[in-house]
Amino acid sequence: MFRFENVSQHPLKELNFKIGKNEKVILFGPSGAGKSTLLFLFNRLSDPEEGQIYFKDKPIGEYPITELRKKVGLLLQSPNLFPGTVLDNLKYGPSLFGEWEDKQAKQLLEYVQLPSSYVDREVDQLSGGEQQRVSLARTLANSPEVLLLDEPTSALDNRTAEEIEEVLEYLIHEHQLTMLMVTHNMKQAKRLGDRGIFLMDGAIQEDGKIPDMLDHPETEALSKFLEK
Amino acid sequence: MSPEISNQSLLFLIVFVIVPLTLSYFYQLGMNKSILWSSIRGTVQLFAIGYILTYLFDLPAQVGIPLMVGIMLIIATFHARQKGKELPYILPVIFLGLLTVEASVLTMWLVFDMVQFTPSEVIPMSGMVIGNSMVAMGLALERMKSEFQENNGRLLAALSLGAEPKQASHLIVKRTLNAALIPNVDRIKTIGLVQLPGMMTGLILGGVEPVMAIKYQLVISLSIFSSVSISAMIVTLAMYRYFFNEHKQLLESMEDIKKQSEH
Structure with missing residues (x-):
């Protein structure tokens, strides 16, 4: 699905790796390792200083940017909902491409396990967890092939975080999505991921299967990181 | 009837500057200089513009x-x-x-x-x-x-x-x-x-x-x-x-x- 060739973007240095279709990849590592920087390269919210990224064997720059971003959805740490109702948010993405029909709302809310009566609620009346669900549904409304998740539960309390995790687990398996997730939560990594990429000092220190790499780290750097 | 303020009367405006100046002094606001400077500057600017306007109003x-x-x-x-x-x-x-x-x-x-x-x-x-x-x-x-x-x-x-x-x-x-x-x-x-x-x-x-x-x-x-x-x-x-x-x-x-x- 993705191929990185000698990609550098401060603090990342000469990254080379591939991500296959339907892989569930967890990006983790200490703060400042470049995890979010890396995530933003996949949907061109930023571009590398050097190197080339391929999406489905074509250089990522050859896709019209808005089309690419539609295919590669992103969910951030905070919901970042737009002022207005739940419906306003859900239809935002598809409306940009003239693809929205109001009946989709019910299905989307079902995906994220919210009652369909929520459709007309003002988003500032929702709890943090509900807002993050709406945010996820908004991303899914574009029917992405790839889902980028930047610490999607770190702003939530434990219980709410677990609920969102559950929703995510169901969705990525149900929809056969390729997923790239940045997380600090190793329990979450084990639950949602099947491959781990451990980043430190702008480089990939270890790349392996989950849970194996977390249970039996090969490098000293990763063992030390997991002990903390 | 046009209003007329004599220059002598105008001089007493200094009282209005002394008030904030005293305030600044007692509460150590450190603004003495800027209060004085802005008052003088404002006065000079206004008089200057007064003369300029008089000149401009006489132009076609x-x-x-x-x-x-x-x-x-x-x-x-x-x-x-x-x-x-x-x-x-x-x-x-x-x-x-x-x-x-x-x-x-x-x-x-x-x-x-x-x-x-x-x-x-x-x-x-x-x-x-x-x-x-x-x-x-x-x-x-x-x-x-x-x-x-x-x-x-x-x-x-x-x-x-x-x-x-x-x-x-x-x-x-x-x-x-x-x-x-x-x-x-x-x-x-x-x-x-x-x-x-x-x-x-x-x-x-x-x-x-x-x-x-x-x-x-x-x-x-x-x-x-x-x-x-x-x-x-x-x-x-x-x-x-x-x-x-x-x-x-x-x-x-x-x-x-x-x-x-x-x-």
Whole structure:
């Protein structure tokens, strides 16, 4: 699905790796390792200083940017909902491409396990967890092939975080999505991921299967990181 | 009846300067110097402008008006620019914006015979229009910058959903314009109730009938209202695009915007 060739973007240095279709990849590592920087390269919210990224064997720059971003959805740490109702948010993405029909709302809310009566609620009346669900549904409304998740539960309390995790687990398996997730939560990594990429000092220190790499780290750097 | 303040009476104004000066001294506000300096500077500036205006009012309108309005436009442009120094093309955008506003307002006044084309009418009224527009542009620029910072996550979310920079900034443009208009709506709503507007007060002191003074005040208040809206709209719509690069990516900081504009 993705191929990185000698990609550098401060603090990342000469990254080379591939991500296959339907892989569930967890990006983790200490703060400042470049995890979010890396995530933003996949949907061109930023571009590398050097190197080339391929999406489905074509250089990522050859896709019209808005089309690419539609295919590669992103969910951030905070919901970042737009002022207005739940419906306003859900239809935002598809409306940009003239693809929205109001009946989709019910299905989307079902995906994220919210009652369909929520459709007309003002988003500032929702709890943090509900807002993050709406945010996820908004991303899914574009029917992405790839889902980028930047610490999607770190702003939530434990219980709410677990609920969102559950929703995510169901969705990525149900929809056969390729997923790239940045997380600090190793329990979450084990639950949602099947491959781990451990980043430190702008480089990939270890790349392996989950849970194996977390249970039996090969490098000293990763063992030390997991002990903390 | 024209009001007359003698120079001796004027000297006693020093009392009004001593009050804040004493306050600053007792509470150690450290503002003694700036209070003194601003009072002296203000006095000198006002007297200077008094003599300049007397000179301009004696010139033929075709010379005096363009001369003074031109100077006001240039000073206002450089002043409003301070709030958006990092942005490319800020100087021409502000200058052309102010020029457009002033030209359209002046045309309205003259065509509908609200104001006579004489320096003593056009210059002070244009000054009010240009001054308020200048402030509105500065505020709009500041507001836009802070909205871009505050809504970083929302902008990223919109872009990542496939929005063009124009679509993603819609919310920011809306909020910036809203912020520019609200104080003016409020001002018009309470006009005459809370305080008598400056121009009307001046005319009444100058011996003009209150109803006549109100007519002038209406002309200037509504002209300012409309100028301020147009000014805020012009800078906002001209400038939002420079917060993105050509790859529809949001520029993270004002330094990035500056770098981008130097390319």
